[in-house]
Amino acid sequence: MKIGYACKSDEHRIARRQFLGSAAAATGGLIAGGMGLFAQPAIADQLRSDQKRIVVFNMHGGLSQLESWDPKPGTDTGGPFLAIPTSVPGVHISELLPMTAQQMHHMCLARGVNTSEDDHGKGAYMMLTGRRQTPAGNFPQLGAVAAKSLTPSDSSLPGHIVITPGGSGGRGNDSAWLGPKYASVALGNGNPPQNTIRPESIAETSDAARQDFRRKINERFLNRRRTAVTEAFAYSFEQAEQLMRQRDVFDVSKEPAADVERYGTHDFGRHCLLARRLLEQGITFVQLSHSNYDTHNENFNFHIEQMGEFDRSFSCFVADLAVRGMLDSTLIVVLSEFGRTPNINQYYGRDHWSRAWSVCLAGGRIPRGAVYGSTNDNGTEVKDGQVDHGQLFHTYLQAAGVDSTGFFNIDGRDMPIADPAVAAVSELLT
């Protein structure tokens, strides 16, 4: 008794056969992350001609939608700040974002987000994976999915970068079944990746000599048996060398001083400038975070401070991408784990609120200067255009040209790219 719920079109079958026939089979099925190098050059060429990129601003702790994208001045929940007009007639955002307001014609606000999850960890998980956390399974984050879907196979640079506020870097644990190849490479406080500097004890000529000898040995061996895994292994050394040569890609100090000034001399400004640099150099996915918006106390003072930093750096970033003609190929997402309560608590704070909040989008297939969805007068409920994390995840991918309804073939298994139970929001795509 066969029951086939999944789309079993011939394309799928053929693609799967091809995969099974080349990479997995070639290696004894031991290659992680699906397609081996053999299968890829054609696809890579196709992608490179118009490579799409994604950048995510993770507003850590839960940005207040009322102090940013969906202000409700003059209501019981509105707080002290006003709404100001933007470069899009009729669209108003918080007065805390005056510079960003001038870029609104590039952007699109989804004001009807409802994720029904008020826990930091779970909310962040949902927003970054498009799924609810399940005990038995783990899902890859957006960055891993983007890196796998969008990075040309011969790219020497990692496809999934996370700029962390601190730390020493290393490989993130965020790619689940896509495997470590697509896990994030962390840039601790914006510093270049680990181990990219040759130790002083090894002379450059010495390193070159041993690498040459290694290639020579490999050539002998690979002439006996060449498979996707041996190729991937040999290639990782070339990639490492290229990464060392291209270390400058990660060096934000190479950016003009005027830009540093423009973006703001604080860490977030520097990270935004680094993100611009990385995207320009062809990195597929960059995630950076701005911390910390968990304002149970003194919500308004905190937001004045935080939004001030954000407004300057973010508006410069959007404007620069627009000027450089990168918006068509780069999706920008500003998200949090959730929003904040319309109700103002006794400490002048706002608490966790996932039932009606906003996500800001720009670039790729996202409509420009648009607003989708709305909340009621005092922002306690979604009035129309309600979307959740799963729909948004599909939307992000489709905005960047990925068919989110497709599958990844992982070691002979078809894994849906995004939650098959939901679909992208067509109104958020042009």
Add this chain to the structure above:
Amino acid sequence: MNTRLSTGRLTAVISDAVIRLCRGWRFRPFPPDAATSFLAWMTGMILCRVIAFCLLCAASVVHCEMVRADDSLRSLVDRRLAAVSGIASSRCSDAEFLRRVSLDLVGMPPTADEARAFLNDVTPNKRELLVDRLLVSPHYARHMASALDLMLMERRPNTHVTADEWQAWLLKSVRDNKPWNVLAREILLADGDDPVLRPAARFVLDRTSEPNLLTHDVSRIFFGRDMQCAQCHDHPIVADYLQADYQGLLAFMSPGYAVVRKEGDKSITMHAERAGSDLAFESVFIKGTPHRTGARMPEAVVLDEPFFLPGEEYQVAPADGVKSVPKFSRRSKLAELATSGSNVAFNQNIANRLWAHMFGRGLVHPLDLHHPDNPATDPELLRTLSERFVAMNFNIRDFLRELALSDAYQRPFDAPADMLAAATQATGQLPELKVQRPALAESATDSATKYSEATDAWYAAEAATLPVVAELDAARNAYVEAKKKADEVRNALAAVTTQQQSKHNAAKLLTEAVTSAQNAATLLPDDKALAESVAKLTERAQQLSTEAIALTPMLEEKTTALKPLAEVQDAAKIPIDVIVAKLAPLKAAFIQAETTMLATRRESAIHSQNLTALDKRIETAEKFAQLAVQQQAIATAANTAKERVVQLKTLQRQVAEYAPVVMQAQSQLQAAAESITAATNAMNLAMTEQTRRSELASTIAAAVAATEAAQAKAIEDTVLTDAVAKLKERAAVAQASVAEYQATLTSATTAMSAATETMKVARQALDAATEENTRRQQAMNDESKAVEAANAEVATRKAEFNSRIVDVEDRLVQNFTTSSLKPLTPEQLCWTVFRVTGVYQRYWQAEVAELEKTAPLTDEQNQDAAFMAARNVELEQKTYDKLKGNIGTFVSFYAAAAGQPQGDFFATADQALFAANAGSINSWVVPAADNVADRVIKQTDSRIAAEEIYLSVLTRLPTDDEVADVTAYLAARTADRNVAAQELVWAVLNSAEFRFNH
């Protein structure tokens, strides 16, 4: 040696031997007497026959023994796989075997000295001896414990049981060669309460007792089925994984939960179990069709559980900080049934996983996707292997030993040198395979139909139970409700009874005290304080008695109140019994339907597996056949190219041959042209002369006429007459000269015509020759292009053939004809790096020295194998403890994320950056204390230096080319030989061969 000698072959061999013997006899010089000699010859022949007969008898005995020997697991493997592959394959070299079996059984390669000793060993069964040596080494237990850890825990973080305790328990289990079913049973049973088995509880406790996670992982790890996608609906891609299967297994897990017990200031987390109940579920795709299942294992009928009234299910009821124990434990039942040897899924899973441990890929691959559409390379082999493994009492060590000694395991890494011969062999199978297909396909379709019908019947039987099950639920709820009410009063009654009883008891004790006190008071009548005490005690005793008696009405009241409630409760039992009785036949029918469904499902699975496996073999054979076709295509194309070249040469010759013809025509034309020029000149001259002569004649004629006209006017003018006469005379001369010249002119004209004609002919001849020449040139050029095209065709065909070879090589790996690539696990990588850089040996020697200080080895001990084995275990543990801190570094770079399958290979830049730039590997390859780099530096003979490197790092001797490479490398670096040595070791250590070839 090939143990599969057929009787026929044996007979042939023996007959051959006997005939030689007879020949020997015959060659003896005949005695002079012919008759005697003939007799002797006859006797000899007869004797020969007798000997032959005896040998044949002996042979059949030998043959019987061979059949018995043939029955070994390893020969079973080889027989089955030889049939699947259909092509002969050779055995790998000693060096290849040594590296492979060392890494697979003890997790690290041998030292250079050990490798050299093995390669030089001439003992015929040295491979077998090696395997036995490895299997008793302390490193075997370490490596297998690590492999089991990876398989069972997949690097999940430890929360309730430390990884050290768990690994120590696994290590001991492997050292004791604990059968797999016992190990699995302990893991599936352990709840963390029993300190001895608490490490085994890590499996469940560090999965936080989460039922769905446990279902997922138990299903994958113990039954080889990744049914995650069947949690909310039938599996969308794997037709065989039903939601009912998932839910049935979940029903074993769902009563489980984690409980924390306080012991002093310690909190101990344990796994506890509630009484199980049915699970209700429905597919998210097919709403409105409810299902219910009890606990059901893969490939088994639903568990038959005793029925308990609510409140009677527990040995220890659940409560805060208490580990509840139900009377019927599903978990225990799962452990018992799974490991009893009768669960096919359980048995095949482990046989396949152990196979994959040795071979680098499973017979079923991926390891957790056992289902009919993904059959084993040879389904029959997997079935038999798993049955054998059960029959050998799940003995992991013995099983691995057999696998290691199979020919299949000892296949070379290189593909067969003569692919085409292999292709011919494989292709030869095609007709026979194709003949098998229709029957198999038919039985697969038939059994699928039967399975489909049985499934419908099964769902129908399930649906029939549901209304009655709902009734039972209602009756049970009613009973629970009635019991709850009665229990409230019972509890109150019990409380009052306890209270009354304690008052009575206190009063009784007091009364006894009063009696004693009174006795004392009698002896001490003046003691006032005593008297007062007596009074006080008496008063208190009476007070307590009174209080106790006062409780009696309440007791009676409660008792009265309880009576109707208890009756209601008792009455509520009756419908339960009735419904249970009503349900019984429906349940029996369901079980019957389920039994049928499972039988047809198994049948269908076997047929479907066999068919799919056959199709795979056909596909492989066809790929091979295509190989031959493509080889033929190359030959044809090459032939065409060759013929074209021949043709081109002919045409080139024709062009060359024709050149004189053209040249001749050209020179003829040239001559004709010259003739024409001469004729033209002659004719021009003649015409000019004739014109001159004609003009003279005309002028004279005109003068005659004019003079005659004048004469007519002056008749008789004689001068005139004379003049006329003279003129006429001259005119006649002139006229004659014209006439006379006309012949010259005519002849010139004729000559001209002739020359023109000649010219025309010559031109035509040249045109024809040129045309022919052009035609020949064209033909030559065309042919030249055709040669180019033919050569291109050859190149294309060759490229196609090469890519097909890669494809076919993959097939050869899949059916275990050639050995597969096996990347080192992070642990293997760590220990192998330590081994080949000499770090391991250095630490080991340090431990030996340490041990020598505290407990010097006596000669007697040195001779005692058991003592030395125990000492080795101790040394291994100590060395491991010193170095184990490094495993984490390798894991962080080379391992998949926690909770993900750990078998997938991946290569990332950060690994290569670690290898190139981090301190670790760079520092270990520095020459030190007789490590490989150090030996290279000290070695003056560069061949031996190269051997040191290759034997140490790759467990093989270098080829001549490789020796030359090393020699050249070192020769260029006399100034910094130590750095060069270090570079060489680093390079070999980071080669693909090091990473993959074992």
